[in-house]
Amino acid sequence: VSIGYAACHWCHVMERESFENEEVAAYMNEHFINIKIDREERPDLDHIYMDAVQAIAGNGGWPLNVFLTTDAKPFYGGTYFPPQNAYNRPSWKEVLSNINTAWNNRREELEQQAENLVNHISTAGNLFGKNIADTAAVFSQEQCSTIAANILKTADMRDGGFGAAPKFPQTFTIQYLLAYGHFFKDEKALQHATFSLQQMLKGGIYDQLGGGLARYSTDGQWLAPHFEKMLYDNALLVSVLADAFQLTGNKVYETAIHKTLQFFIREMKHPEGGFFAALDADSEGIEGKFYVWDKKEIDDILGKDAGLYCKWFGVEEHGNWEEKNILHISMNEVEFAAENNISVESLQELINNGNEKLIQQRNLRVRPLTDDKILLSWNALMLTAFCKASAALAEDDYKKEAVQLFDFIMQKFASEKDNFFHTYKNKKATHPAFLDDYAYLIQACIFLQEITSDQKYLLQAQSLTQYVIDNFENKATGYFYYTHQQQSDIIARKVEFYDGATPSGNSIMAENLYYLSVILDKKDWQIKAQKITAALADAVVKYPTSFAIWASLILNQVMGMNEIVLTGKNILQTKKELLKLYIPNKVFQSADTETLSFPLLTGKNFMEASRIYLCRDYICHEPVTTPSEFGLLLKKLIN
DSSP states (O other): OEEEOTTOHHHHHHIIIIITOHHHHHHHHHHOOOOEEETTTOHHHHHHHHHHHHHHHSOOOSSEEEEEOTTSOEEEEESOOOSSSBTTBOOHHHHHHHHHHHHHHSHHHHHHHHHHHHHHHHHHTTOTTTTOOSSOOOOOHHHHHHHHHHHHHTBOTTTSSBSSSSBOOOHHHHHHHHHHHHHHTOHHHHHHHHHHHHHHHHSTTBOTTTOOBEEEESSTTSOSEEEEEEHHHHHHHHHHHHHHHHHHOOHHHHHHHHHHHHHHHHHSBOTTSOBOSEEOSEETTEETTTTOBOHHHHHHHHGGGHHHHHHHTTOOTTOSBTTBBOOOOOSOHHHHHHHTTOOHHHHHHHHHHHHHHHHHHHTTSOOOOEEOOEEHHHHHHHHHHHHHHHHHHTOHHHHHHHHHHHHHHHHHTBOSTTOBEEEEETTEEEEEOOHHHHHHHHHHHHHHHHHHOOTHHHHHHHHHHHHHHHHHBOTTTSOBOSSOTTOOSOSOOOOOOOOOSSOOHHHHHHHHHHHHHHHTTOHHHHHHHHHHHHHHHHHHHHOGGGSHHHHHHHHHHHHOOEEEEEESSSOHHHHHHHHTSOOSSEEEEEESSOOTTSGGGTTOOOSSSOEEEEEETTEEOOOBSSHHHHHHHHHHHHO
């Protein structure tokens, strides 16, 4: 079984070198049953066999090549294998020959090895939660401070981000530092969070012309990305940029939100709705070719403006990366303009004009391959991103995009009641949805009801949450399996805890349960959320960059949830003003008429004028009528 994905560079390399080699292919077809799997279509299988390879080889990645018994149990595997012995790796032909010999001569031994490995996979990933608390835990400010301190131990203070190259965005970690810095007035946490975002947005990891973030940077300075653009990375980036804009008001974040979302609307949206999964790193067989420039090209296109333009974007005569140039920014506009005796307005005009001309030229190039499958989980993350962007920027166009995307998901992915598919392509939805699909969609419904005031999204979130509890929950621990209880084509049901490139389905479900427990007055859901968070608390505190969503949940529980209700006949403008505020620890509901099925809306005043109600720490306060009054009330209570 070879597992990869469309935007994986080394997957394509091994495909060309080995799988398309007639001699190698003939040997494989003679001695093996060969199965190719897209890890994004079947993340459940990827998780299982990745665990196996990590146990065998001590590391993992893609391409992921695993040898299985006839009942799909793994006994040997690795990642990339070259066509000849190289890089301290055996050749693929040598591996094939050795496996074939071992299978024919020592089959019982290999089958026993596979059995042991499956037992390890089944238990190792599910160790958390064995000692789950019987009662809801109380988290502390000290834990929150330790989490922040442990995050900052890994911080790259010079270039932003965390750790050494390769550097990933780690948006959840930045999100935690923003909230912690805000709550605890910690300038160091706030500064590193905002600095990291700005460094990424200035770097080559961000497409300075077209918008959109690449998956990671191969260097520590964010200059040279692995050029693939993934939908999930950009959805998560927009979400944290929305937080940063609400908190700071810095226009850099507003601009980046627009630029990123407009790129996906323009270039990655299916005509029916929904967003494609990824844009490949390679074009014409060369990584990054679509994005990089010779200085002479820019000189020819821009003429007299080329000198200043190249200076702004760090373009060099002999290139800044593999003899080519990746556009990046190293100074702020004010300093650069002053240094070059030009006004900031004139500089911006020169840059914008230059960008337009270079984009026109770039669009004539061979475009990287689009991975045109549409994934429920990643589209749900994008739906949340549209909601958060709409709230932070008071932008109705993004609200419309969010509503349209929700409708597309319901039309294309839903089958019978609350039963969804994971992927959609060529007018067909396939593969049963996984925990991430449901968790992210519930989260998106919550944000959608906040910006629309339409309670149907809240009812959808409630229904889907009960479905997940009924079909995914491990009753012994309270955590949720990655796969549905009726899915039968896997060798083990795994529980995923880590917040990696995408959030853990369990951490998002914990957030969903906690939010919905307040807005629906379901105490049992609150206890569920607190129990599964408490059982992980020690790990979260020690290793917060692997559990950053869990960390934010602990932080919000420590700070207390703000229950905010807006009522009245004309609430639209007031709602926009309220949603622009940075309040990460909130439950928000608004309506123009009383609805008895929602506890927070019961007994409120629904007269012409708006009323803003705030309850926190089990105490409700006198309603106010304007967002500014509300801001003062909240500030007074927090202080």
